[in-house]
Amino acid sequence: MRSLERLALRVVRALDSASHRLLGWRYNPLHQSGAIAVALLALLIITGLYLLIIYRVSAPWESVARLQGDPWLGRWIRGVHRYASDALILAVGAHVLRLFAQARSWGPRTLAWTSGVILLLLLFTSGWTGFVMVWDTFGVQLANAGARLLDVLPIFSEPIARTFAGDRPVPSAFFFLNLFLHVALPLGAGAGIWLHVSRIARPTLLPPRPLLWGIVAALVALAVALPAPLPPRADPFVVPGQVPLNLFYAFWVPPAGRLPVWWAWGGAIATFALALLVPRLTRRPREGSWAPSVVDPRLCTGCNQCPQDCPWEAITMRERDDGRPTLVAHVDPALCVSCGICAGSCAPMGVGPVHRTGRDQLVDIRALARDVLDVTALPQVLAICCENAAPPQLDLLRREGAVIHPVPCSGNLHTSVVELALRGGAAGVIVFSCPPRDCRGREGPTWLEARLFHEREAELQARVDRRRVCSATMAVGDGAATVSEFRRFRESLVPLGVLSPDELGDADAICEPVLPVATRGRS
């Protein structure tokens, strides 16, 4: 499974790289696949409302043909509905691939993954009913494929396939049932989306407006320029030689038709079961970089910042049991994804994953300052880089003369590390984050920016010269932008010269000594 994840990650990076070159990281739709899926679902519901008014269960194909005959509204609304449903599958596919590739499918994310698999099943079922509702040659093909599968189950008194045999008209009740499911399932999916995002704080349900309206405009343009054709009406006395197959929803029809029906069922059940098993197959031991955050209750001041910053709502404040009047933070390891963002939020450095708390970071940066920054007479620029952002670009920065300090997430970075790096001899510190919507910790770049420049706890101290600090985005495939950003920052440091001893001050006065690990305890 790990090799599959690595392969998927290579695919994701290649796609991201192409998308960044084309659209830039701000509008890379692949970073917004989940939000785009929700937006497309909303678009489907809006366009579906209009189609619902026109649709007649007593004359399904004829009512759709009437829509198709209206060039001003009906035809393109139907086209947008159709193309949005296809794009929805693409968005969901990209979403699944990204989460799988980035190992975001297990542990605390199991609920999101499992509910996502069920949502996908609902989506396919709803799509199936939508195609059948039209009752064209493709609709009857799907109906027959579904009937073939369902008729082997001992639950129907009369074979469903007989409904389409032609010895009697297809009852309106059949189309009513399809219509009901086609409307009810997306509404049910709305509740499913609530469950899907229930474990994350501040879920982003819509993409940025330019991207959102760009997608809507593109789908409308496609529907106007190339309207969705309406195949001929289904006729039980005709077997058409060619049927327009929708690959997004009916990719399974040709192979399933060639297989014995129980094999087809077996394949479907095995695929579904495998999808549900992914969280179990991809899980990691909760140690090392996957260890959940812990709280040192002696250091916790009860400021309530880490629960606010935690993107997974894994931290709550509780009553203390040591008599102190404040509350104390508590991390639920079952909800913690080990992003370490809490470590960056804690001024007294009392919370964070093992070996990634603010105090651990200070130890690391001291060592770096001693071993690397001090050995050169020339002031150097320290580039603190999110190690998930674009690993190949670290070499580009090295060639530019940067001292690289990789971190698991820029949101994990404690601002005291930046200050200490400057005190340790760095002329400037530039922090490269992954694109904000691609952060595995969800809100790392957002909180980093707020802590460095907008005084969010644990803020970068006022005494630090902000001209010597910079935050930037490192997007895979866009090495030129990374290098350009680095050069621009380095050049901006030239007029500032070397840090004076007055500016440096006493490092230990601001950075607490590291407590022995043995004294830390989990709250």
Next chain:
Amino acid sequence: MSRALPRLAVVVAASAAALVALRAASFVPMTDARGESAWVRLSWSARPERIEQCRRLSDAELEKRPAHMRLRLECEGRFARYLLQLTVDGTAALADTVQGDGLRHDRPMHVLREHPLHPGARRLQATLVRLDSTTATAGDSPAGEQGTVLGDRETREREERVRRTGESIPPRLSLDTTITLGAGRVVLITYDGTRRTLVARTGSAPP
């Protein structure tokens, strides 16, 4: 500006290509090999005949039973099985035993079979023959002697039995017809419950 325009053009071109690809994947022409043949489809639902041994109860026996359980004829039995056969131009194409659905086979029997044909004029012979023989027992005569215990209910019981017998499929059905079909066309052989016979159709069913 000089760099933005070519970039915008590339973005527009790439987006257009992606949209065209989306549309192409939405309407992939799928060839259905079934469309190269003509087809005969046998499809109907009908109630099989009931094979039962009946005994006529006397008034004395009926009086011993609760009022709601009084029926003049007490019957035990099962539903008949049928042999379905299809020959095309004199060659056997299909031979199958069919019976009522359900674990006890007491539900209507549903027939749905398809067989490919070479396009052109074809002689089709379809038969459905009851496999199980029925032996009428003295007790099941509908015109039996009328008792006094049941009153009007006995008449209704008799009418109900006649209705059920009329609903069930005849012991032998056959159709012999010659039909010309093109590729991708379907002839439907179905049971007409009103005329109690097999019929062939090549066009949409009447509403």
